[in-house]
Amino acid sequence: MASDLLSQILDTVSQADGPILSNNAFPTVDFTTIKSALDRLGSREMIIYEQIDREEASLTLEAQEIAAQGSHEAKVFEAVRQAVDGLKIADLPGIVGKESAKVGQGKAFKEGWIKKDRDLLKATTSSIHDASQAQLRTIQQTKTHPDSKVLLDLRKRKLITIQKVITFEIKKGPKFSTEFVKEETDLTADMLATGAWKTVKLKPYNFNAMGAPTMSGALHPLNKVRHEFRQIFFEMGFEEMPTNRYVETGFWNFDALFVPQQHPARDLQDTFYIADPPVADKPRADPVEKTEKLADGSNPSHETQNHPQQEYEKYWNNVKEVHEKGKYGSIGYRYPFKEEESLKLVLRTHTTAVSTYMLYKLAANPRPARYFSIDRVFRNETVDATHLAEFHQVEGVIADFGLALGGLIGFMEVFFAKMGIHGLRFKPAYNPYTEPSLEIFGYHAGLKKWVEIGNSGMFRPEMLEPMGLPKDMRVYGWGLSLERPTMIKYGVSNIRELLGHKVDLNFVESNPAVRLEKD
Numbered sequence: 445m446a447s448d449l450l451s452q453i454l455d456t457v458s459q460a461d462g463p464i465l466s467n468n469a470f471p472t473v474d475f476t477t478i479k480s481a482l483d484r485l486g487s488r489e490m491i492i493y494e495q496i497d498r499e500e501a502s503l504t505l506e507a508q509e510i511a512a513q514g515s516h517e518a519k520v521f522e523a524v525r526q527a528v529d530g531l532k533i534a535d536l537p538g539i540v541g542k543e544s545a546k547v548g549q550g551k552a553f554k555e556g557w558i559k560k561d562r563d564l565l566k567a568t569t570s571s572i573h574d575a576s577q578a579q580l581r582t583i584q585q586t587k588t589h590p591d592s593k594v595l596l597d598l599r600k601r602k603l604i605t606i607q608k609v610i611t612f613e614i615k616k617g618p619k620f621s622t623e624f625v626k627e628e629t630d631l632t633a634d635m636l637a638t639g640a641w642k643t644v645k646l647k648p649y650n651f652n653a654m655g656a657p658t659m660s661g662a663l664h665p666l667n668k669v670r671h672e673f674r675q676i677f678f679e680m681g682f683e684e685m686p687t688n689r690y691v692e693t694g695f696w697n698f699d700a701l702f703v704p705q706q707h708p709a710r711d712l713q714d715t716f717y718i719a720d721p722p723v724a725d726k727p728r729a730d731p732v733e734k735t736e737k738l739a740d741g742s743n744p745s746h747e748t749q750n751h752p753q754q755e756y757e758k759y760w761n762n763v764k765e766v767h768e769k770g771k772y773g774s775i776g777y778r779y780p781f782k783e784e785e786s787l788k789l790v791l792r793t794h795t796t797a798v799s800t801y802m803l804y805k806l807a808a809n810p811r812p813a814r815y816f817s818i819d820r821v822f823r824n825e826t827v828d829a830t831h832l833a834e835f836h837q838v839e840g841v842i843a844d845f846g847l848a849l850g851g852l853i854g855f856m857e858v859f860f861a862k863m864g865i866h867g868l869r870f871k872p873a874y875n876p877y878t879e880p881s882l883e884i885f886g887y888h889a890g891l892k893k894w895v896e897i898g899n900s901g902m903f904r905p906e907m908l909e910p911m912g913l914p915k916d917m918r919v920y921g922w923g924l925s926l927e928r929p930t931m932i933k934y935g936v937s938n939i940r941e942l943l944g945h946k947v948d949l950n951f952v953e954s955n956p957a958v959r960l961e962k963d
Contacts, residue, residue, distance in 0.1 A: 449473065449481045450624045457491060457614055458622050465496075466612040475610060482612055488627075489619040493612045500587040500609045501595060507580050507603035515576035516540075516548030521557045521567065530564030580604075662953040665942065666836065669930045670818050673838055676862045677816040682840065685798050687819035692792040693724045694785055699763050700800045701877040702906040704777045705785045709793065714824050716833075718789035726787065727756045755912075759804065762910035772909040791822035795839045796877070796921065800907070803843065803919065807912035812844040818926060829938045836926035847918035849880055849902065856884060856900060856922065863929065869894060877907050878921060888932070898924035 449470075456469050466478050485491045503511060513519070519540045524531045537545040549565075552558045557572050558565050579594050583604060589595050598604045627647035628635075635641040663671075674684070698710055708714065762771065770776030792798075795817045802815050818838050825831045842855070857868055865886040875881040878901025886897045900922035908919060927939055934955060940946045 447624070449477065450485060451622075453481060453485060453614065454490065454620075454622045454624060457616055457620070463613045463615040466614060467609070469614075478612065482614065485624075486617070489617045490621060490624070491614055491617045493614045496611050496613055498609055498611075499606050501583045501589065501598075501604045501606055502587070503580060503584055504603055504605065507598070508584075510577055510603070511580040511584050514574050515551075516544040517551035517555060517557070518548070518572065518574040518577065519544045520548035520552045520565075521572055524552075524558050524565045525567040525570070527565075530561060530566045533560075533563055533565060536565065576603075662955075664952055665930050665934050665936075665955050666926055668955075668957060669933065670836070670926060672863075673818055673926070674816075676859070677840065679862075680814070680859070682814040682816040685795075685802050685815045685817040687795055687798050687817045689798070690791060690820065690822070691718060691789055692797045693727075694788045694790060695727055695760070695763070696800055697790055697792055697794075697797040699767065699781075699786045700804070700907065700910075701796060702766065702904055703876045704767065704779065705782060706779065707876065710785075715793055716791040716822050716824055718791070722789065723784065723787040724789050727760055729756065759910060759912070766906050766910055772905050774904075774906045776906070793823050794821050794923070795819055795837045796923070799839060799841045799921065803841070803903075803908065803913065804911045806843060810914050810917055813842075815841045815843075827940070829940070832927075832939055832943060835939075835943070837923055838926050839921070839923040842920040843913075843917060845914070845916050845918070847902070847920060852882070852900060852902060852920045852922075855920065856898075859922075860884070860886065860897070865897065873899065873901075875899070875901050877904055878902055879904050884922070884924075897928070898922055 452470070456464055466473075466482075470478060482491065482493045486493060510516075514522070520536065523536065523539045531539075536549065540548065549558075553560075555572070556568060559568050560566075579589060579598065580603065583589050583595075583598075589598075595604065595606070599606060625645050628644045629647050631641060631646065635644060677684070694705075694710070698707070699705070703709065764781045765771050766774060766776050768776060768779065768781045770778070798817055798819075799815060806813055816839065818836060820834055821837045822834045825833050827833060840859070853870060856870075857866075860866075860868060867887060869885040871883040871885065873881040873883045881899070881901035883896055884898040884900055885894045887893075888895045900920070903919040903921055905915070908917065909915065913919075927942060930936070931939060931942060934942075936942050941948065941951075
């Protein structure tokens with residue numbers, strides 16, 4: 445009973461001349477029970493206690509035998525010493541046992557206690573000091589040894605085990621008493637009716653106690669960083685693209701971006717292909733949603749009868765021709781364009797497939813535009829601390845007339861400055877659908893080195909002109925992952941702890957808000 449333990453603790457402390465140790469006074473009481481009782485008494489200042497953590501050594505069965513009868517080497521020495529004319533090596537196991545003969549003989553030689561004379565063992569001294577037995581007896585009595593090297597050696601020999609022991613030092617408190625009076629936590633109607641409230645002891649309020657945590661939802665760190673990116677894009681006048689299509693055709697994911705059909709990115713080891721259905725239709729307009737007309741008679745759907753009809757078949761033929769023979773000033777790739785390869789269904793490998801579709805729709809009414817997207821993409825990657833088979837891509841696109849590379853570099857500096865990243869460096873790179881292409885590097889103060897933070901470039905004419913965009917319209921494109929800045933901000937070193945089944949829910953619930961421009 446808990447009340448009996450409380451009384452036992454108070455009586456034991458009262459009878460002791462000084463502090464007592466819980467493991468000596470109450471050896472059979474488990475940690476949780478004794479801790480609960482001490483907390484209860486301590487909250488009333490009846491006792492004062494301190495937790496003491498220490499490591500104790502315990503003897504194994506073999507070690508207990510050595511402590512009682514002597515070590516293997518001591519047994520071998522004693523057997524050899526008693527054989528005055530020497531002991532045959534073959535007779536030793538029959539006297540001390542096979543295990544002692546096997547282990548003890550070598551150690552006895554090492555200590556110089558015995559020597560070999562032909563097939564006989566002879567003692568070289570009349571007495572020895574059995575250090576192993578003495579060490580184990582010390583540990584048996586004190587649960588430890590003053591020499592840490594001895595403990596380490598005995599542990600390697602599997603003669604002792606080390607375990608953590610928690611005990612409490614208990615002494616009288618300022619309001620110590622041997623009588624524990626139950627405190628009432630509530631003033632009830634019965635107490636008021638009977639007058640018992642005059643004599644009961646009410647538990648005082650602890651206004652410094654922490655309140656119970658309120659259960660509530662929590663945003664994942666990726667969502668918090670995603671929100672910051674969206675705010676940056678909106679501040680800079682961007683429109684968010686619809687990214688609800690995880691499955692794309694090879695046409696929108698690769699061909700429309702001027703990625704050749706023999707490109708390594710289209711191999712099975714890099715891209716997830718859909719088995720059922722394996723192929724899709726050729727590019728066509730999105731179906732018109734059936735919605736009720738508004739009061740003024742207009743249709744609220746994005747696809748209305750007034751929307752210019754895109755010439756999808758012409759676009760398909762333009763893309764095919766620019767790959768096979770070249771067009772718009774390009775010599776193309778000069779290979780036979782395979783329709784079945786273009787219509788294969790894949791899990792999109794980048795959100796640039798969405799950007800391509802939006803730019804194609806823009807060609808119906810060419811005008812300056814700014815688009816962005818933040819969503820999930822899929823690649824057949826080997827999962828490790830920095831790679832997953834699915835991750836999030838942040839992408840931005842700017843379309844306007846007369847754009848130049850210098851403008852892209854300047855815009856990147858402004859964009860990343862809003863995240864607190866300054867002093868960018870740019871490195872020329874290759875990308876099938878951008879030319880020129882630039883890798884973006886920023887200095888990571890924590891790692892003390894330059895790290896790649898994004899990729900950018902200007903979309904090629906072979907990608908834009910087949911859509912029907914004007915020759916003098918230029919398009920900037922850039923992208924980066926959402927996971928990398930999130931890992932840096934929250935100090936996560938393994939991406940699997942950020943996304944997937946290994947995510948700690950406590951981390952999700954307790955992580956702070958993020959401001960990309962702040963440290």
